[in-house]
Amino acid sequence: MSEKKFVYADHAATTAVTESVMAAMEPYFREHWGNPSSLHSPGRKAAAAVRDAGKSIANILGCYESEIYFTSGGTEAINWAIKGNARANRHRGKHIVSTEIEHHAVLNSAAALKSEGYEATFVKPGGDGLISLDDFERAIRPDTIQMSCMLANNEIGTIEPISELARIAHKHKADFFCDAVQAAGNIPIDIDSLGADMLAISGHKIGAPKGIGLLYIRTGCMVSRYIDGGAQQRGQRAGTENVPYIVGLAQAIKDAAATSTDKSRLRQKRDRLAAELLKIPFSRINGTMRQRLAGNLNMSFEFCEAESLLLLLDLAGICVSAGSACTAGTDEPSHVLKAIGLPENIIRSSIRFSLGDDNTDDDLDYIIAQMNNVTAQIRTLSPEYGKLNF
Numbered sequence: 001m002s003e004k005k006f007v008y009a010d011h012a013a014t015t016a017v018t019e020s021v022m023a024a025m026e027p028y029f030r031e032h033w034g035n036p037s038s039l040h041s042p043g044r045k046a047a048a049a050v051r052d053a054g055k056s057i058a059n060i061l062g063c064y065e066s067e068i069y070f071t072s073g074g075t076e077a078i079n080w081a082i083k084g085n086a087r088a089n090r091h092r093g094k095h096i097v098s099t100e101i102e103h104h105a106v107l108n109s110a111a112a113l114k115s116e117g118y119e120a121t122f123v124k125p126g127g128d129g130l131i132s133l134d135d136f137e138r139a140i141r142p143d144t145i146q147m148s149c150m151l152a153n154n155e156i157g158t159i160e161p162i163s164e165l166a167r168i169a170h171k172h173k174a175d176f177f178c179d180a181v182q183a184a185g186n187i188p189i190d191i192d193s194l195g196a197d198m199l200a201i202s203g204h205k206i207g208a209p210k211g212i213g214l215l216y217i218r219t220g221c222m223v224s225r226y227i228d229g230g231a232q233q234r235g236q237r238a239g240t241e242n243v244p245y246i247v248g249l250a251q252a253i254k255d256a257a258a259t260s261t262d263k264s265r266l267r268q269k270r271d272r273l274a275a276e277l278l279k280i281p282f283s284r285i286n287g288t289m290r291q292r293l294a295g296n297l298n299m300s301f302e303f304c305e306a307e308s309l310l311l312l313l314d315l316a317g318i319c320v321s322a323g324s325a326c327t328a329g330t331d332e333p334s335h336v337l338k339a340i341g342l343p344e345n346i347i348r349s350s351i352r353f354s355l356g357d358d359n360t361d362d363d364l365d366y367i368i369a370q371m372n373n374v375t376a377q378i379r380t381l382s383p384e385y386g387k388l389n390f
């Protein structure tokens, strides 16, 4: 048996802070720790860093600096967009449209709006995990004010047709929000070609620390203030800015822009992993392989509970997830796999490998060997598997 290694294959859950992000942030912890709202020179230095970060990000995403708002992460940005936009447009209607495969930040923000009299329609994806344009358009009502869809799904990695979906929303005078948290760093993000009015990104998925993210709000798109307090961030999101993390986020987005255009090597590695793991009996891939993030592989190994797989893989030094990190700890089967029509036994035997550029061929060989071991080990204890006649 191969020697125990440590293999991190859970990049969709979070990533390590990169050296370049650490280096960019450090001076803002040690030297330039002023409050960006202060008028003295350390304050002005901090304010300049926030402004420069906004300019750099805006340049890369293709928008204006004044359209970028820093948040505590993806979840806050999503809450702000969904609720703030719905509240600011309540005079036009109280119906919003999203999809069944969104992150819980979207699903629960929409659910929270119910108490304010809003209604939400969630569009079901096809069995491949993709949202159909016709289904999206059919969900629209005369009182629809907002539509949303994620750019890439966090569990099965499917890449949704955002520019077409945004066009449909605009045709019907609805604003369009896009959760780009999983897509950032994996595919280039150009806000104009996506056509989103609001878009969320999270730092910790792309090599910046946890606790920083951003919300893009197109000029003219109405979104009500989310945090009351001081006049920071053009009076829309109060609270002293987290200067080092904002600088770190700008560096991470710059680094991601340089690497996200060509993911062919990562895709090759992922495809090799998929081909090898499919040789394990009763295995299958969940979601289409056609329009999918290069590092994502979501697979089911029937007769193996995902929890058992995770535990044994962890003992072998391999980190993967069952579903998404955010639903870990709940006993609910994945809403995404349910939405694409998988039966419960397949859902409960599903795990997600999310590879990063740093995963080596040796890492893959190790995962393949360990997956063969652990599936065989778990199946010897499965009464259902034992009943099969080979």
Ligand code: PLP
Residues within 6 Å of the ligand: 012, 013, 072, 073, 074, 075, 076, 078, 103, 105, 150, 152, 153, 154, 179, 181, 182, 202, 203, 204, 211, 213, 324, 325, 326
């Ligand atoms: N949206 C998607 C698609 C995600 O995968 C995540 C995190 O896993 C989030 C939103 C939430 O982001 P954060 O962890 O920064 O709150």
